[in-house]
Amino acid sequence: MPELIELAVVGAGPAGLAAAAEASDLGVPVTLIDIFPQPGGQYFKQTPAELGGEPDEHARPLFQAADRKDVRAITETAVWGIFAEEDCYLLCLYGPPGTPRRLHARKILLAPGAHDLPVPFPGWTLPGVMTAGAALNLVKHQRLLPGRRILLSGTGPLQLILAQRLIDAGGEVVAVLDANPFPWRGWRHAPAAWGQWERLAEGWAAWRTMRRARTPLRWSHVVRRAEGSGQVERAVIGAVQGDAVETVAVDTICLGHGFTPAVQLARQAGCQQRYDPGQGVYLPVRDEWLQTTLPGLFVAGDGAGIGGKDVALWEGRLAALGAAGQLGRPVAPDRVARVQRELARQRRFAAVLLALFPASAHLGDLLTDDTVLCRCEEITVGEIRRVIDEGATTLNAVRMVTRAGMGRCQGRMCGGPVIELLARALGQPVETLGEVTPRPPVIPVPLDGLLEEEL
Amino acid sequence: MSAGRSYDAVVVGGGLIGSSIAYHLARAGVRTLLVEQGDLASGASGANFGNVQVEDAEFGLSLELTLQSHARFASLEAELDYDLGYRRTGNLLLVENERQWAIMQARVALLQAAGVQAALLDRHETCSLEPHLAPDIIIGALYNPDEGILDPFRLVYAYARRGQDLGLEVWTHTPVSGIQVRGGCTVGITTARGPVVAGCVILAAGAWSRELGRTAGLELPLQWVHGEALITEPLPPLTKNAMTSAVFFEATENAQEQVVGFCLRQRPRGNVMLGEAAFVTQRLSRRTTATALPGIASEARRRFPSLGRAGIIRAWAIPVAFVPDRQPLLGPVDGIAGLLVATGLKSTIILTPLVGELVAGMVMGAALDPRLAEFSPTRILAGA
Amino acid sequence: MTSNHESGGRLSPAEGRSSLTLTIDDEPVQAFAGETVATVLLALGRRAFRYTDRFHAPRGLFCGMGVCFDCLVTVDGQPNVRACMTPVRAGMVIETGERVDA
Secondary structure (H helix, E strand, O other), X not given: OOEEEEEEEEOOOHHHHHHHHHHHHOOOOEEEEXXXXXXXXXXXXXXXXXXXXXXXXXXXXXXXXXXXXXXXXXXXXXXXXXXXXXXXXXXXXXXXXXXXXXXXXXXXXXXXXXXXXXXXXXXXXXXXXXXXXXXXXXXXXXXXXXXXXXXXXXXXXXXXXXXXXXHHOOOEEXXXXXXXXXXXXXXXXXXXXXXXXXXXXXXXXXXXXXXXXXXXXXXXXXXXXXXXXXXXXXXXXXXXXXXXXXXXXXXXXXXXXXXXXXXXXXXXXXXXXXXXXOOOEEEEOOOOOOEOOOOOEEEOHXXXXXXXXXXXXHHHHHHHHHHHHHOXXXXXXXXXXXXXXXXXHHHHHHHHHHHHOOOOOOHHHHOOOOOEEXXXXXXXXXXXXXXXXOOOOOHHHHHHHHOOOOOOOOOOOOHHHHHHHHHHHHOOOHHXXXXXXXXXXXXXXXXXXXXXXXX | OOOOEEEEEEEEOOOHHHHHHHHHHHHOOOOEEEEOOOOOOOOHHHHOOOEEOHHHOOOOOOHHHHHHHHHHHHHHHHHHOOOOOOEOOOEEEEEOOHHHHHHHHHHHHHHHHOOOOOEEEEHHHHHHHOOOOOHHHOOEEEXXXXXXXXXXXXXXXXXXXXXXXXXXXXXXXXXXXXXXXXXXXXXXXXXXXXXXXXXXXXXXXXXXXXXXXXXOOOOOXXXXXXXXXXXXXXXXXXXXXXXXXXXXXXXXXXXXXXXEEEEEEEOOOOEEEEEEEEEEEOOOOOOOOOOHHHHHHHHHHHHOHHHOOOEEEEEEEEEEEEOOOOOOEEEEEOOEEEEEEEEOOOOOOOOHHHHHHHHHHHHOOOOOOHHHHHHOHHHOOOOO | OOOOEOHHHEEOOOOOOOEEEEEEOOEEEEEEOOOEHHHHHHXXXXXXXXXXXXXXXXXXXXXXXXXXXXXXXXXXXEEEEEHHHOEOOOOOXXXXXXXXXX
16 A cells, blocks of 8 residues: 655755745645755756755755655655545656655645746757756756857846856857847836846846857847757857848857746646646646645646746745645644735746747747657658648647657657647647647656556 | 538548548448547547457457458558558467467467468467567467558548548548437438538447447447557567467456556557556546556566566557447448448457448448348347 | 866866766766766767667757756666766766667
């Protein structure tokens, strides 16, 4: 019989850590499960101690939460499936030897986070083309410069932070391209930025580093094509709309177009979803406690919609209060009010960033027929277009016939681009094209790993 | 949408059987509409492993019929002008206990007498053919080197496309709400796109045939098996033959609780399909159960330990229609002129071309093939 | 601008790191505890970790967080292991596409 626990928190990033601390403050023992060896997720990723890492000052109290004696941390472990049973949930886990394979939990708080939004273009599969997240991880936590001549293409202030890191590490950042126009209307959102001094200061410092290094920031620009033999050697850059291009020699391209929520586990569990046009993705429907349509199953943080680390922290706290309340713990209304207030404040700021730096609608123009859209199965844009011409009208039909999305990444990289391609080709909004419900395992698991007991 | 569209025949169900019937009707010049509630092959046909094997005919359909249909596959790609991914890679029916061994001895004699190249192999011979197979569990296998595999999606799409070239109309994403019967005759169907007038309605909707049959006053004795399978990441070539354990047929017979039989097939791309967990169900569902995954994993790794570290990337589940006496329902319904049923074949591929042709023949007034008499729906609907 | 990286892109300081040896495509390679296999390959200037089945195209690090499954190498005989998610250990035997897929 699997062990029965009160609260499982899946994901030890800001949302999960904050949730664990909040729940444990109320006397709820927490099992905190994460895929990485150390807590922190992406936002608070820790540099390995062996490489000189020291915990981020901000994150320190959160890491201390993970160390509490009533927080049991299960690391290097994936939750690959969730099944609703009569009065609890079954979680299926896979981790190193000694890790439990199954758990029963009365309540689940999912905090799975997000990953970099994949934006395909011709040549994007060449080695040397990587996500901004990958580059940041290398320079910050692996102490490695990802390349010598680096181009950043994407949108938003995080690109400036990455540029600063790369420049400080001795890399040459040939340019930072932002696919959006200069945020002229930014000043209107000034009230939402009130109190975000640290974030603004970070951005300002990054900007100054770029100025000193003479790294240009070019608005409404994007990398249109990556070229090279064996790895990227050149980037063809141009305006998002327009024909004029120039070619620059680079050895690395970092794509920073924002993030996309990791919704697979919530969907597999059976939460009802609703299409969010602002985020361009289906998100779990949640009540005021961030509970989904599955009773006792909550989702907090980027995994329920991109909001950034501060939104994640406060959502984690709110959902934990909801779960603790359901578990019969005394939840103080003052605390709830405070958490809601802080959350609302952070959401306002996050909404500004999303409004100023949306995923550009024109990036689909970059695709050529020979662009590989499904990286895993190597299905090209041309093949997908042909299948659409032949009558495929749903995401499911495209997947089944072309096998796009049927590879190891389970559609994480190509799912969004395929559905956008379909929407453009049919002239229909994305929400009419159907969904694909992820099945377990939501992350590849070895055959032996599916067994209820280790061999 | 204009109401009252009129056809000679409407086929309900865009899977293997429905698309084959529709194609054969179009080929014969019959004005035909194929209606499918979702995407083509979105039911059991799409969940199919794609084995073209004589032993997949899990019921007493005559060997003669099965072999006649099998012979079609040699020229099917040319006939449909479509790459079906059809390859004759061979098939092994694994024998794992003495009772099965005795059954297979009789079976191989029958097959050989009918001119099939089947052979009964011992353990050593079986494991020489498939070096990754764990020898301890195997007594031997019924081997047919001539049997093959194809991509079931491609077959359904090929029938639909080729049919369209010949005048077939295809509606997908069009749920059918009822079969219209008046004065003992079918007059058409009602769909999400409005009513369709047709002198002949062919019900080939797999698991969904039961509800649709009710709209015509028929209580079709169809039950559902909830079948589940897994697939691995692409792997280097591990097996050549498609494989099923003979236990599979025994196990899934009357599975009230979930049982797991073993079947395996490596696709050309390298992914290995593993199955199957099944139980009789009262619900139409596509949800993978928590127990199917470890169940299938356990059966698979007993026979193929080297698959233990292979990454499982996907699972799927589908309701499959079957008839309790394990015979399909093929043919006209007494008392309702113009209505034909073609379902309960448990998603077997090998019969698809012939069933399509024979049912199309029935529509066009051909005399009922006596070999199909035992599958007449009337045999079961005695009270209808 | 002072360049503060050592050869191969590693950032100083190297003091305090403990080095270990592993094998990449039959060659002994020095790495540091805490690094991932991906880091070590990149530090060697090896960008292409494998070649794809269909177009025999080079692939390397893309997402860096274990979701894209591009950075696959063979580790201690186990194929299809994500290099970015695998911390190095002394004596590890790594085979890349140069050895396996070429």
